[in-house]
Amino acid sequence: MKPHHRAIATALFAAALFGAATPLAKALLGAMPPFMVAGLFYLGSGAGLAVAMLVRRLSRLSRTADAPPDHAPLRLAELPWLAGAIAAGGVAGPALLMLGLVSTPAATSSLLLNLEGVLTALIAWLCFRENFDTQIALGMAAIVAGGVLLSWTGSGAHAAGSPGVAPGALFVAAACLCWAIDNNLTRKVSANDAMTIACIKGLVAGPVNLGVAFWLGAHWLDAARVAGAMAVGFTGYGVSLVLFVVALRDLGSARTGAYFSVAPLFGVALSLGIWPERPAVTFWLALALMAFGVWLHVRERHEHEHTHDMLDHTHRHRHDAHHQHDHDFDWDGTEPHTHAHRHLPLTHTHAHFPDVHHRHSH
Template identity: 35%
Template sequence: MKFNKYILFAILAAVLYAVSTPISKLILDTLSPVYIASLLYLGAGIGMGIIAIIRKKMQITSYKPFTSKELPAIIGMIILDVIAPILLMIGLSTSQPENAALLNNFEIVATSLFAVFLFKEVITKRLWLAIFFVTTASFLLSFGDLDAFKFSTGSLFVILAALSWGLENNLTRMLSLNDPLMVVVIKGLFSGLGSLMIALILSEVIFDFQYILLTLLLGFVAYGLSIFLYVTAQKELGASKTSAFYAFAPFVGAFISLVIFLDVPQITFYPAVILMGIGSFYASTSGKKSLKIKGEANEKTN
């Protein structure tokens, strides 16, 4: 079987992102959700910006330059990248971290459905099966106590974050011919500054430099390098396919969370893991290319 480096990039992106959930949960004891969201993206933007400067001195890269045509996608991407991490941090603050980590897999569903209904892309039958299993698992995780049949508010915020990132993934797909490194820099700096302004308005900014540096570093790894690898992989694999490989992240995040916090998972966690695993399998084996934007094939050959 021929080695596909873009699949490796997608898996590495997932692993790097996986560490963000348990570590963010720890940081939430000191910093607010909005403040953490801002620092995560600023860490990504600053870190990748430094790499971009170093790369520019070492070599000349050839990518399609940004034009006014990409502006709507860029603005939408920035707005959604302000909203999504804030929703995730709010959800994480009131959820078990292993549940929140697994619920991140709902991004597969969101990305695929937005791709189909808004961007007129085509997905395979196996990916529809993946959507079914992941949605069912997300439902189980959202109702931790089935006897009381009480929906978890924290789970709702995590799912809303996944929906926001699902739409954002499709907007980022429109920038796949542009320099992925600069896409991450734009994401990080502008989304981070947007969240920081909200944190300032809410008077949530504190100067605990140890936690600030930790969160910036986490942002560089989990949102900078991870997103860079994700966008690079997405150029070849497509939005839904890349998101499918990204499904490894929640399982890694859930495992790390269980090790760090020594939580006893709720009874629904175990069947949800199985269903998520089945869904991830179907998603990652759904064909050569899960979807394709109309006209994309011609655009890539130019």
């Protein structure tokens, strides 16, 4: 499998895990306050990934005591980017989503989450100057149209009331904006260990959201429900985020966000299985618009002659076309591996995405 195909598959798997978590969160809201659900989801994510990192570390040490680290540690200059990502996506985003789920049908909420990919692409283009073409813009427009259709009261699966924008839908849209900011900030640290990034986010965001829940008067629940929420958080927020960061370093913010936009489709399938009902016609129209937008994103191809400037950085890599360098240490041929390396100037033409080596201007 080609590297970019592997990255696309990784992004789609991340989307499946995250999409499935949304209707499960809706089911848990009947028994838990929204901030407690958000807190337990991220605490489960952080704790589960911490255990996974420990197992990984012990496994590596059991193979050889002097093995080099699999990933470079986070640099001090990268910490503000990670802190911003945690505040936006780990604290504000899930809390707003939980508030929105209180009054919004799960299937509608799942489809509204497509807005995250659109907002991610807009921020990547306007603020971080990431390239995207007309096809991507058309796909984003289709997804936005579907989101607007779902946000209007009366267009959901069983919404009712006077015309106007549903407050719950606005909370879900605000959560998407927070995650879009998070995605673009996380891109700045995506060359580092994805598991470490996701673990830190969970261990910070979880206690913060739980603290808010208890401050608002929530009480601790029985162990079974707490364990269930943490398990959903580990897969839907933890493992999903690890896979998302891995895809992010290879595809860039806008493209990864586009592939991640299929998450609601998995959420819709699961939510309609949990709460069987007949959606309104506008629901299917919104679904068609969003599916068309995602299809346009998936079929995009970007190829042109480009120049790589000299670059020094550290990340996990293989000796592909962009990593033809010598080593200043004894190397046993193991790949992938991690070490500081230099990219010399290079001009060539091939299909590519705005990954960690292709963040050039056009």
